[in-house]
Amino acid sequence: MKRRYFLAMAGASLLYPFRGILENTYRSLGLSNDQSSSKKYILINVIEAPARWMFDTILKPTNAHGFVQGKLIPTHFKKTGSAPFDFEYDYGFHEVNGYQFPYMWQFDIPTADGKTTPLSNLAENMFIVRGCDMVLDGHEINNRRLEAPSIGSHSISGLHDANTSPLFGCLSLEGAREAGTAAQAYSSPSTNRTIIKDSTENYIEYLLRPFIERASVNSTIVDKAISEALTSNKDSHIGKKLNSNEQSKKRAANIINQHHQVITREYNDNVKKYQDLINRSIQRTNILGLTDKRVPGLKFPLELKKKFHQSGKAFEKVDYLGAYKEIDYLVLADDVRTMFDTAEIKGLAKQMALAEVSLKYDLTSSININVDCLRNMKTKTTKLEHISMTHEGDVVHFKLKSSDVVENLGLRHNADSHKCGSLTSLLCDTLFWRAMASCTYELTRSLKVASTELWNNSLIHLTTEFEREPGDIDKGSHHGFTGHTSTFLSGAVKKTEVIGNIYTLSHDPTDVSPGCGTWGKAADVKSLGNRKMVYGNISSSISNFLGCETPLPHEKKVFKLKNGKITSLIEAPENKEFMEKNLKTEKAV
Amino acid sequence: MTYAILLFFSITDFSMGKSLFKSSTRTADKFYVYRTLEKVFGESNKSILVKNILNSPELFGGGCLPYNVSMKSEKFDLSDENFEDRCFNNITEIGSPAFVEMSVIRQVKTENTCNEILKDTKNIRHALALVSLSESSPIDLKSVKRTTNLFFYKKKQRETYSKIIVNNQIKTWRDVLLVLCKSPEWQIL
Structure with a gap:
């Protein structure tokens, strides 16, 4: 190495100690976002990825966009008859603020005052990011990535908490899932999440009780000594925490000592409020094209015409009867709608109630909510294995193997609907999302009423691991991990907006059911260099809103906060035609 | 060009996210906290420790044993052997993580535990007797250093706390033990 070159490198490396000065200058010039202390992030995570194509995966943003209706991607019944299988699906749209939203958006949702409001009101401050490719398959890995997109690094809420020093670290409302979800992926350089287990009777009491008990003991001199000891260690990594x-x-x-009675009372009222919204959203609804008419369940003996797969293989029992499946059970109700009279979403009311008071009273800067599926749907049912199938020419006969195989059970709708048929999924998923919409609308309304500033500084992120890809036969759907949707609600969203590109029709041989219709599979985005959007793009955008570091700094944002307003950074949404790409290394023929 | 590259590297660590590397502290689990407090203040505090510490694996960490003797039980006797290994709230506690980072609620629960235990002078005497002291022993640097041995194994921490306790002129052994017990630092491994 030449001496001159060596001296130049050594001299330049002397700049390194000055980086601290540069950092302070960077901050003093306002180039770092110090507004982050008031920002709130709420991740509402519906675990196990139910279908969203009837709710907020916008398959056809406008009438100018291509759309191919998949036979197993319905939003409602075109008709329902009086016998099993006497129904026809349809996929309908309803215009909301210039976009074609799915069919259910034309109806009302219950509100806290006992009345209803058009669901389309929820869309006023809604920013939908569709067509995100999660790249990897799997519930656990993708759910964890919703919070911690860079595996092994700190998470979005964790970095936000490090910036804001909240009273309580991220409230992790784990619900029924205590492992393998976004909540458990939390990691912060400065604090720990506050775990509230599903088994906790009263969430707010769990948070406040230790402080109320502590207040009864006055030990100023002891506290002072402890503070002094901790301060002496404040520069170490552990000391900082x-x-x-x-x-x-x-x-x-x-x-807490000043306000615990008010907070507790409000929380208890909120639990009742949200529970009422959930019940009214799911039970005894009368939605045109869905639950306004009787929906017959399976009835045996049953005769169907013989069917074959495209390969020539004969249909199996599950292929014939799959539309009425809920995992291993077949729904035999005289009217499937009665299943929902007892349906519930466990824990959601408590979770939303706590989220509301925590945000209003500034108890936390971030909240992770794991939302459970529909449970306790009481119905007449039997297992598939209790059905016999015999062939007679072109007719297939189905019978119960014995009379005592029919049970009345409280079924659970598996959001990960590999083994749930299209009919049960249509009803379960639509009513589920209706309940989510109603609760989310109430949360946004409460934040707006509490304070405009709070609403403008809050970002509600309603999402799942990924969309679903329908099967080619009606016995369940599959992981659509190449299509993820994230829906954001905030006062900083000034108008309804949809971004992200999807394929109108994909013939990708790696899909489970190529050519099954438009379902939300991610397509290339020109603004991202003609590649698919990945979750890192979304997480960088969230971090930008929150004013904290992003876990994936090399991933471009797809939206940003500018002058108090969320704006898109990519082109308007497109529905693209699938073009199989050749590798660059392939020789031209 | 070289200067530009070096300048770039020298400033990028704060603009591109300097705290992205992950590190975590190792904290004592519920068994360690339980055993320490039981040893220091006596076995008569088991019920307090079960209520505040063993019942909260989500705060303190530590699972429960998946054997017959540790099945969730509504009633158990504190004199049962290995009762502390039981799943106190829910069988899912089997999967509780081994280490849970220090949180505000954990600290407050620890403080409440210490407050409750140290209401009883019998427990103060028990702790002091372990280091050959009594309630009438003078609260000086030498005696206080001996009590710090009850909680801290790092010399630097023992010295820090000893000096602070003496400098703040803490007048009762109860308050001395409260400072040590309530400090979150002894739970950091």
Whole structure:
């Protein structure tokens, strides 16, 4: 190495110590976003990825966009008859603020005042990002990536908490899933999440009780000594965390001691409020084209015409009867709608109630909610294995193997509907999303009423691991991990917007059912360099809104916050034709 | 060009995310916290420790044993052997993580536990007797250093706390033990 070159490198490396000065200058010039202290992030994570094509996966943004209706991608019944299998599906649209939203958006949802409101009101502050390719298959890995997109690094909420020093670290409302979800992926350089288990009777009491008990003991001199000891260690990595906790603890104690009665009362009222919204959204609904008419369940003995797969193979029992499947059970109700009279979404009311008070009283900066599926749908049912199938010419006969195989059970709708038929999924998923819409609408309304600033600084992220890809035969759907949708609600969203590109029709041989219709598979985005959007693009955008570091700094944002408004950074949404790409290394023929 | 590259690297660590590497502290689990407090203050505090510590694996970490003796039980006797290995709330506690980072609620629960235990002077005497002290022993640097041995194994921490306790002129052994017990640092491994 030449001496001159060596000296130049050594001299230039002397710049390194000055990076601290540059950092402070960067901050003082306002280039770092110090507004982050007031930002709130709420991840509402519907685990196990139910279908969203009837709710917020916008398959055809406008009438100018291509759309191919898949036979197993319905939004409602075109007709329902009086016998099993006497129904026909349709996929309908309803215009909402210039976009073609799915069919259900033309109807009302229950509100907290006992009345209803058009579902389309929810879309006023809605920003939908569709067509995101999660690249990897799997519930656990993708659910965890919703919170921690860079595996092994700190998570979005964790980085946000590090920026904001909240009273309580991210409230992890785990629900029934205590492992393998976004909630457990939380990681922060400065604090820990606050885990609230599903088995906890009263969420707010769990949070506040330790502080109320603590308040009864006054030990100023002891607290002072502990603070002094922790401060002496404040520059170490551990010391920083402990000091941060100590500060949060003191602030929490002050707020809780002053307001715990009001907070507790409000939480208890909220639980009843949200439970009422959920019940009214699911039970005894009368939705045109869905639940306004009797929907007959299976009835035996049953005769159907013989069918064959495209390969020539004869249909199996599950292929014939699959539309009425809920995992291993067949729905035999005289009217399938009665299943929903007892249906519930466990824990959701408590979760939303806590989210509302936590945001209003500034108890936290981030919340992770794991939402459970529909449960306890009481119906007459039997297992597929209890049905016999015999052939007679072109006719297939189905019978119950014995009279005592019919049971009345409370079924659970598996959101991961590999083994749930199109009919049960259409009803279950639509009513489920209706309940989610109603609860989310109430949360947004409450935030708006509490404070415009709070609403403008809050980002509600309603999402799942990925969309679903319908099967070619009606016995269940599959992981559509190449198509993910994230829906955002915030006061910073000033008008309804949809971004992201999908394929009108994909013949990708790696799809489970190529050519099954438009379902939301990600297509290339020109603004991202003609490649598919990945979750890192979404997480960078979220981090930008929150004003915190992004876990994936090399991934471009697809939207950003500018002058208090969320704006798209990519082109308007397109529905593209699938073109199989050749590898660059392939020789031209 | 070289200067530009070096300048670039010298400033990118703050503009592109300097705290992206992940590190975590190792904290004591519920068994360690339970055993320490039981050893220091006596076996008579089992019910307090079960209520505040063993019942909260989500705060303190530590699973429960998946054997017959550890099935969830509505009633158990504190004199049962290995009762602390039981799943106190839910069988899912089997999967509780081994380490849970220090949180605000964990700290407050620890403080409440210490407050409750140290209401009883019998427990103060038990702790002091372990280091050959009594309630009438003077609260000086030498004696306080001996009590720090009850919680801290790192010399630096023992010295820090000893000096702070003496400098703040803490007048009762109860308060001395409260400072040590309530500090979150002894739960950091």
